[in-house]
Amino acid sequence: MKKPDPRVIFALVFATSTFAILIRENLAQMAGLFALVLACAALLRVPLKQLFGRLKRLLQILLFVAILRSFFTPSGLVLLAAWGLPLLTTGGLSMGILVALRLLVFIVGASIFTIYPTRALIQAMVQLRLPYEIAYMVSIGIRFVPQMAQELRDSLIALQLRGIVIEELKLKKRISLYSYLLLPTIVGGLRHAKELAMSMEMRAFRAKPSRTSFFSLKLSSKDVILLILIAVAAIAGGFIL
Amino acid sequence: MMRFENVKFKYPTNSDFELIIDNFEPKGCTAILGENASGKTTLGKLAAGILRPSSGAVYYHGEDIAGWKLGKIGRHVGYLFQEPSRQIFAPKPLEEIALPLELRGMPKEEARELALALLQEFELENIVNSTTFTLSRGEKQRLAIAAAMVMKPRFFVLDEPTTGLDKPRRQILAKTLKKMQADGMEILIISHDRDFVEIMGADIRRMEGGRLLDEKA
Numbered sequence: 432m433k434k435p436d437p438r439v440i441f442a443l444v445f446a447t448s449t450f451a452i453l454i455r456e457n458l459a460q461m462a463g464l465f466a467l468v469l470a471c472a473a474l475l476r477v478p479l480k481q482l483f484g485r486l487k488r489l490l491q492i493l494l495f496v497a498i499l500r501s502f503f504t505p506s507g508l509v510l511l512a513a514w515g516l517p518l519l520t521t522g523g524l525s526m527g528i529l530v531a532l533r534l535l536v537f538i539v540g541a542s543i544f545t546i547y548p549t550r551a552l553i554q555a556m557v558q559l560r561l562p563y564e565i566a567y568m569v570s571i572g573i574r575f576v577p578q579m580a581q582e583l584r585d586s587l588i589a590l591q592l593r594g595i596v597i598e599e600l601k602l603k604k605r606i607s608l609y610s611y612l613l614l615p616t617i618v619g620g621l622r623h624a625k626e627l628a629m630s631m632e633m634r635a636f637r638a639k640p641s642r643t644s645f646f647s648l649k650l651s652s653k654d655v656i657l658l659i660l661i662a663v664a665a666i667a668g669g670f671i672l
Numbered sequence: 673m674m675r676f677e678n679v680k681f682k683y684p685t686n687s688d689f690e691l692i693i694d695n696f697e698p699k700g701c702t703a704i705l706g707e708n709a710s711g712k713t714t715l716g717k718l719a720a721g722i723l724r725p726s727s728g729a730v731y732y733h734g735e736d737i738a739g740w741k742l743g744k745i746g747r748h749v750g751y752l753f754q755e756p757s758r759q760i761f762a763p764k765p766l767e768e769i770a771l772p773l774e775l776r777g778m779p780k781e782e783a784r785e786l787a788l789a790l791l792q793e794f795e796l797e798n799i800v801n802s803t804t805f806t807l808s809r810g811e812k813q814r815l816a817i818a819a820a821m822v823m824k825p826r827f828f829v830l831d832e833p834t835t836g837l838d839k840p841r842r843q844i845l846a847k848t849l850k851k852m853q854a855d856g857m858e859i860l861i862i863s864h865d866r867d868f869v870e871i872m873g874a875d876i877r878r879m880e881g882g883r884l885l886d887e888k889a
């Protein structure tokens with residue numbers, strides 16, 4: 432199957448992400464949306480198994496968020512209680528799962544872009560009238576995500592090898608630890624981006640007022656049909672909400 | 673202390689490479705030499721439990737470490753990453769050393785004092801107040817080694833420890849390692865720096881295509 436034009440994916444991800452933000456309470460709707468994004472990703476042959484393998488720790492954190500939400504916004508039936516305090520309620524749990532699914536809609540949606548070569552993505556953004564520099568930075572950002580995940584994992588390994596059993600840490604410490612570990616990852620990413628920016632300047636990246644592209648993207652009739660489909664689905668979805 | 677028995681390992685995403693170690697029991701100071709991509713790093717990661725064998729087992733003091741959490745292995749085994757910036761997670765050198773101690777329940781003051789003493793021992797006192805991300809490779813290397821040392825590992829795996837170190841620094845590293853060895857620590861050095869492992873008086877083994885060669889190199 433020929434891949435659709437990247438702009439179709441932009442429209443798809445834009446629509447699904449918007450709905451992910453708009454759906455506030457209805458778990459069934461969010462689950463449906465997630466299933467839809469997942470199906471699109473699977474159809475486009477995104478290596479999902481690999482993606483979820485990489486996301487294992489994030490998924491654990493998401494589950495954890497689900498439980499936290501369930502604790503702080505209790506409602507519905509009490510499933511688990513201690514000293515008369517509700518620990519797990521049906522309402523809270525479904526709220527927590529909703530939050531987790533919302534994040535997954537973003538992540539799986541964004542992962543679809545990885546099936547395109549960088550320059551196709553840049554070209555799509557340029558033809559969407561985004562400045563080239565921004566388009567370039569965004570596409571680099573997308574490429575950095577797996578690398579940053581790898582670095583975060585390495586930090587975690589290094590820390591555990593200093594004798595820390597993460598599972599044994601108190602909740603509060605564990606949370607502060609995760610946020611602490613994110614720091615070098617982000618700093619590393621930013622430094623890398625800065626170095627890239629400098630090397631781009633040195634190659635006179637911004638010297639020309641306008642740039643021409645060797646190849647340009649054309650929407651095929653199939654792409655147009657897909658775009659119309661997405662628009663119709665989005666409008667229909669808007670009515671359901 | 674550490675023993676590999678019929679260990680086989682494959683990366684799930686790479687069918688071209690397989691590591692096969694029938695029997696390997698590094699003693700004292702052992703060095704693994706070998707070409708790029710021969711599997712040295714993979715062997716080191718298996719020894720530290722970062723990777724787990726597909727079949728066979730790695731034993732530490734006769735106990736199969738397969739069921740051990742990484743945190744438990746880390747109480748006995750130290751590991752220096754090939755890329756030192758990969759293992760430095762704190763913004764300040766002092767925290768890099770003190771934080772794991774605090775997380776393990778040591779009072780803050782005590783942990784900081786210990787960290788400071790260690791930084792001095794590794795001649796890093798002049799960078800106590802710098803940011804770890806901007807250190808030179810050699811400084812990162814020394815900080816990473818110092819941080820691993822604070823746990824007093826009984827077995828220390830060092831992956832390419834001399835990359836980025838000039839000659840005097842290499843000699844300092846050799847001296848430190850020898851001192852720790854005299855205190856009873858066993859060392860596995862992964863390297864292609866033949867001079868260094870010879871200074872260390874290491875028992876040298878060669879690695880090729882995922883296998884350890886029998887004869888002493």
Ligand SMILES: Nc1ncnc2c1ncn2[C@@H]1O[C@H](COP(=O)(O)OP(=O)(O)O)[C@@H](O)[C@H]1O
Pocket residue numbers: 683685686689706707708709710711712713714715
């Ligand atoms: N995470 C990984 N996934 C897949 N293949 C890997 C991975 N890490 C290393 N390899 C491959 O395994 C082989 C051995 O790598 P490595 O142990 O790093 O060798 P060395 O340290 O001797 O250079 C190489 O062919 C390398 O490409």
Ligand SMILES: [Mg+2]
Pocket residue numbers: 712713714754831
């Ligand atoms: Mg290596």
